[in-house]
Every structure is written in C-alpha cells, then in structure tokens.
Amino acid sequence: MEKAILVGLDCHQNDDFNVSMKELARLAEACDIEVVQVTTQKANEPTANYYIGQGKVESLKQDIQTLDANLVIFDDELSPSHIRNLERVLETKIIDRTVLILDIFARRAKTKEAMLQVELAQSMYLLPRVIGMYRSLSRQKSGTGSKGPGEQQLEIDRRILRDRIAKLKSELRDVVEVRRTQRKKRKQADVKTVAIAGYTNSGKSTLMNALLEHSSKKADKYMFEKNMLFATLETQTREITLANNHHFLLTDTVGFISKLPHHLIEAFKSTLEEIKESHLILHVIDAANPNYTNQLEVAESVLKEIGVEDIPIIHVYNKIDNCEKLPIDDYPYSIHVSALNDLNIDQLLELIDQLLHKDRHVVRMLIPFDQGQLFNYLKKHTHIQETIFSNEGIRLLVELDDLLLNKYAIYVQ
Numbered sequence: 001m002e003k004a005i006l007v008g009l010d011c012h013q014n015d016d017f018n019v020s021m022k023e024l025a026r027l028a029e030a031c032d033i034e035v036v037q038v039t040t041q042k043a044n045e046p047t048a049n050y051y052i053g054q055g056k057v058e059s060l061k062q063d064i065q066t067l068d069a070n071l072v073i074f075d076d077e078l079s080p081s082h083i084r085n086l087e088r089v090l091e092t093k094i095i096d097r098t099v100l101i102l103d104i105f106a107r108r109a110k111t112k113e114a115m116l117q118v119e120l121a122q123s124m125y126l127l128p129r130v131i132g133m134y135r136s137l138s139r140q141k142s143g144t145g146s147k148g149p150g151e152q153q154l155e156i157d158r159r160i161l162r163d164r165i166a167k168l169k170s171e172l173r174d175v176v177e178v179r180r181t182q183r184k185k186r187k188q189a190d191v192k193t194v195a196i197a198g199y200t201n202s203g204k205s206t207l208m209n210a211l212l213e214h215s216s217k218k219a220d221k222y223m224f225e226k227n228m229l230f231a232t233l234e235t236q237t238r239e240i241t242l243a244n245n246h247h248f249l250l251t252d253t254v255g256f257i258s259k260l261p262h263h264l265i266e267a268f269k270s271t272l273e274e275i276k277e278s279h280l281i282l283h284v285i286d287a288a289n290p291n292y293t294n295q296l297e298v299a300e301s302v303l304k305e306i307g308v309e310d311i312p313i314i315h316v317y318n319k320i321d322n323c324e325k326l327p328i329d330d331y332p333y334s335i336h337v338s339a340l341n342d343l344n345i346d347q348l349l350e351l352i353d354q355l356l357h358k359d360r361h362v363v364r365m366l367i368p369f370d371q372g373q374l375f376n377y378l379k380k381h382t383h384i385q386e387t388i389f390s391n392e393g394i395r396l397l398v399e400l401d402d403l404l405l406n407k408y409a410i411y412v413q
C-alpha cells in the first residue's frame, strides 16, 4: 500500500480550500492510498521552482523520512518542471489531483469506450511531462552503469506517445460513431430521452434506481450505487414506462468534480454528449452536503462547457432525509427528494412527464380506413386515450405534440 502526504497551497484563504483538501483525501482513499499527513501552506501564489516555498520543501523532506511515505500528492495540477524539481529534491514519487482522478477512472473503466477515453486522457496528460518521468526512471537506474537517457531517447518516447494518442483518437471515433447511430435511431423513432447529471456521489445512480422502481415495466438490471467517488463511469440507459403509458429513456452519467481535468472532459466528450442530446436533464444535488452550493456551481459550469443551453433542467435536491434545512432556490423547475427513501419520486416523475410533453394537445381525430398506416404509426408513437371504429373511419382521442398536430391537421376534428 502506498503511503502519501497530501500537500495544498492555500492561495485564496477561503473555505473552499479545506473542502478541496478533504476531497483530495477521499480521492486518495478511492485509489487505496493511505494518507499519513496533510500539509498546507498559505501563499499568494505558487513559487516558480517547487510550487511550495523552499522551507516547506525542507520540512516535507523530513516528514517523508519520519513517516516512511513513498508518495506526495498535490491538490493542484503541477507543471512538468514542478514535478521534475520536486522529485529531484524529495527523491520520491510526486503526483497531483489530476493523476489521482485519472487513476480512479482507469480503475473503474470497464467498457472499451471508457478504457479508450481514460487512456487518451492519461496520454495527453503525460505528453508534456515525459521528461520528468524519464528523469525519475533514470534515477532508479543510476548506479547500474547503464547509459543515461539522452535527448534522442526522449524524442523517441514522445513520438511513441504521440502515435498512441493518434491511434486512441481514431479508435474512439469508431466507437463514437456507433453511439451516434444509436442516438439517431432513437431520434427518428421520436423517443424522449432524459439524462441524469451532477456532482459525484450526489445520488444519481440511486435516483435512477428509484425511478426504475416506479416504472410500470420493471427493469431487469439496476445501477451500481455506492458511497465512493466516481462509482459510475459507464453511461447506462434504461426505459421508464409511466402509468399513462408514456415512456422515456433514462441515462445515468459519470459524475463531475471540482478541478475536473480538462483532458478528461475532452476524452469523455462522447459520453457527455448523451447529456447534450437529451430532451431533459435532471441535475442531482446532494442537499445534505454542507458544500452543496459549491458542487452545484461546479456541475453547472461543466454543463455549460458541454453546451446544454437549450435543454430544460430540473434541479433535483436529493438526500432531504438527511437535511436540517430544506434548500431554497429560484430555478424554474426544482424538487426535493430522497432517492434512498423514495420520497417525492412520484412527484418528480409527474414533473418529468409534464416537461417532456409540454407541447402535448389532446384532440379528436377521424382516420379514414384507407389510412391504416397512419393509425399504426399513432398507436406506436402517441398516447391514444380512446379508439372507436365507426362507419366513417377510426375515431380517436389522442395526444399529439405541435409537430404531429400540424402534420395531420386535416384529420383533426
């Protein structure tokens, strides 16, 4: 087991700093790393050489020996030269928050798509840092008499990594194409889709399971939920059928976190596209977390980066069973629920149904008998409340959205 010292530089002197350090400890825990000490320093800005001050480096060196640590983890993304300088002085492995997050993603990735995405993000992170890595490798080799690494070797390593990145990108493109085709089919079939998004550990998968419990058609497989960061990596989609026969596809997605590495968002674009392509987003918020407003802002900024401006969002304040005070907000659509205790789930489903069918009109239609195909289409894609076979044709009481209403206006009575 690795034993780590966590290091944070407090540049703004606000509450977020402590929250961020606690989160870093949880990220380490998710990687099976034992945290033996947390070291912080207040400063206006990082130093050019070591990120932290010279004096702090000295005391860190002492602590590493005393505590027998073999890893130092910084809360912010370090530059290649910071890593190089720190490794040289501290003679131990130096990583940052980004590496931890990438590591967790690598451990959790199961599908081919997720594995390609994670490796791509890791390789892109590594590319400018190859030199640091090479130095630390050469340190291990010193004394064996082997030739030191020259510039030439470094160039070869970089080229190998660049080739690998190109290959990963092209493989990902193929996988993404499959996903796009699936989505296109859904769109053609006019199936409504809802995506669940939000901060990691907010209860997205638990909410998905609660909604599945309320579906009149039972799901055969439920989501994996657990009190750990990034329990869900793979996007999963299930169908929910309501009592009124309306149905929609619900997708659980990967959680967000503050300082989410940019490479990761880049690499996971295809997964995040599921959110972008949906008709409605459920933004799940862990209202029992004292830091929830912050998490909410982080999630909103990621959503903004994905580009979801035109999609309606329901703010789902979860874990209200565990809240001292109910959150107040001024979003157009929001609801308080407990996914774990099945509180207000029916109300949420009602709201989802309303928003998905905002433009729905209940009308009477008379379909001539020679338009059997249209009747079949309506049976498949709309909710028919009443069917009467009369002498003139088929009389329907049916729900139509704006599009269908315009298209088949001549049959509406």
Ligand SMILES: Nc1nc2c(ncn2[C@@H]2O[C@H](COP(=O)(O)OP(=O)(O)OP(=O)(O)O)[C@@H](O)[C@H]2O)c(=O)[nH]1
Pocket (backbone or CB within 6 Å): 199, 200, 201, 202, 203, 204, 205, 206, 207, 224, 225, 226, 227, 228, 229, 230, 231, 232, 233, 254, 255, 256, 318, 319, 320, 321, 322, 337, 338, 339, 340, 341
């Ligand atoms: N008290 C309480 N706990 C909840 C509720 N909903 C979820 N949890 C707990 O919160 C933890 C995280 O739940 P998940 O559903 O895995 O969260 P997630 O958002 O899917 O997390 P990631 O997939 O890791 O991003 C679990 O331990 C759940 O049991 C709730 O309504 N009340």
Ligand SMILES: [Mg+2]
Pocket (backbone or CB within 6 Å): 204, 205, 206, 224, 225, 231, 232
């Ligand atoms: Mg999950």
